[in-house]
Amino acid sequence: MVTRAVAGQRFLTVPVALTAAAILAQISWILVPAGNRQATTTAVVVLFTAASLTHAMQQNGWSWTWRFATISGAFGLGIELLGHTTDVPFGPYYYSPDLQPQILGVPLIVPLAWIMMAYPCLVLARSVSRRWTVPWPPPA
Secondary structure, three states: OOOHHHHHHHHOHHHHHHHHHHHHHHHHHOOOOHHHOHHHHHHHHHHHHHHHHHHHHHHHOHHHHHHHHHHHHHHHHHHHHHHHHHOOOOOOOOOOOOOOOEEOOEEOHHHHHHHHHHHHHHHHHHHHOOOOOOOOOOOO
């Protein structure tokens, strides 16, 4: 018989493995010649995003995770489009044409990076403040 604690530990194996792979990919980034780091950068972001989303799914379910990823990705894309076109709020910057594919001049990897970091930030915020939760489903 498998106890709940053991089942829960097995459950976290996928996000932990993905996080470890993202860390190893990040460490290897410096070993890649400067002009050839796009694939490594993409791997780091995709692996860390996958780790965040698999943990979110395990903790909150598919529906919550889908909504969270959609909102975080759309917000990230929107703020990057705003910043890329108006220089507000980040100041002037541009993306290398090497980062492909792009959505209106913003590399697709950028909204994934927003998702990648938004979830750990939410987990940290919830760990330091028990009051910061959103009830779901909303009260009728």
